[in-house]
Amino acid sequence: MQTNHTPGDPAFPPGFVLPVRVYYEDTDAAGVVYYANYLRFCERARTEWLRAIGFEQQRMLAEDGLAFVVRSVRADYRSPARLDDALAVVSTIDQLRRASIIFGQKVMRGDTLLFDASIQIACVDWNRNKPAPIPDAVRTQLEKHQTA
Template sequence: MPDQTCFTWPIRVYYEDTDAAGVVYYANYLRFCERARTEWLRAAGFSQQRLIDERGLGFVVRSLSAKYRRPAVLDDALEVVSHIDSLGRASIDFVQRIMRGTTLLFEARVALACVDLAQAKPVALPEDVRAQLCRFVSA
């Protein structure tokens, strides 16, 4: 990734993403952000499936806040811009913005928890995962 603290993922708005008025349905902004986080983790060297298979770990959304600024519509070319705002013992806090060009459409703060999936309990991020993620935390 050229910018170590920021990751951009392109999204195209399809008909299936819109509501009856032709505007992106509100929940789909969260789906766009989820995809961007998954791709960000992949680009940072993490396979979520490998973390599940080899360590029994997963990331779950613990909390989020969202602001809808402007609507996106059918066929818009958007970018989801994501960065890690902070890294806790067992959590990762992302800030994500959905842009159409230079226009901010949506922004969210998403807190993820690292979870032992077998026990359904939060656990500390493994040290090797933490060390790699620290490189991407915003200053």
């Protein structure tokens, strides 16, 4: 179950929160979440956030020829998550540019910060493989949730 929180709500962080449960398949031989899976959790959260505000990436690609792709990632691994942990992926929009978005994403276990990332997503014209402006309808919805 995902929850969409509005900026300024003192009871919740701004942005979007996606609950995630750690399954056996998410862990490595030591029983902790494999480092790359934090990026998967973040990808799911961004995708579900877009879906929650009315946009599906597959439809954007099919109808407009546009796709969101990861351009860069800065990530800090703070503490390990383990099998069966209940996590929350907290996503915020730190910068909304003409053709890109910088998301702040944190993976939390309760009040404990496990993973902290800044992920830049670019909007591209899939057929030309070139940057493209974020569609106005998407931009309008994202602006409502921008934190900075």
